[in-house]
Amino acid sequence: MKQIVVILSLILLYKTSFAADTIFAADTIIVHKDSRLDILTEKQSAVNKLTSKMTSSGLYKGYRLQLLNTRSRDEAFKLKYELLKMFPDQQTYVLFQSPYFKVRIGNFFHRSDAASFQSRLSQKFPQNTYIVEDVIEYTSKEEEEDTTSN
Numbered sequence: 001m002k003q004i005v006v007i008l009s010l011i012l013l014y015k016t017s018f019a020a021d022t023i024f025a026a027d028t029i030i031v032h033k034d035s036r037l038d039i040l041t042e043k044q045s046a047v048n049k050l051t052s053k054m055t056s057s058g059l060y061k062g063y064r065l066q067l068l069n070t071r072s073r074d075e076a077f078k079l080k081y082e083l084l085k086m087f088p089d090q091q092t093y094v095l096f097q098s099p100y101f102k103v104r105i106g107n108f109f110h111r112s113d114a115a116s117f118q119s120r121l122s123q124k125f126p127q128n129t130y131i132v133e134d135v136i137e138y139t140s141k142e143e144e145e146d147t148t149s150n
Contacts, residue, residue: 061135063133067079
């Protein structure tokens with residue numbers, strides 16, 4: 001009698017587990033994702049990447065080339081004038097950090113851009129030029145296109 005009860009319970013257990021497998025196999029969920037979500041995700045990723053380089057003042061972390069570090073104000077402004085004549089498309093800066101005047105040029109978002117400009121600059125100015133991290137004025141190409149179209 002015990003054997004019959006055990007065999008029947010095993011058969012019943014087997015049947016219910018097999019039936020459960022077929023029920024769960026039939027229950028599938030199909031998700032239809034909107035293709036615009038991929039575009040939105042890419043845009044948000046680009047914004048996050050750009051704002052990670054932004055400072056609290058709204059400017060960006062980037063690179064400039066430092067050409068001179070001197071105590072002479074006249075020498076610093078003379079070099080700035082020469083740089084503006086040779087490279088009118090680049091911004092030139094004279095910084096005063098007591099007691100030195102530092103002459104820097106450029107607003108480079110990537111270090112590789114600063115290095116390529118450094119090689120151009122070293123042909124005209126044989127003295128040492130250094131790539132330094134600085135807070136830069138940066139406008140993205142999309143913003144420039146928006147301002148020129150208006």
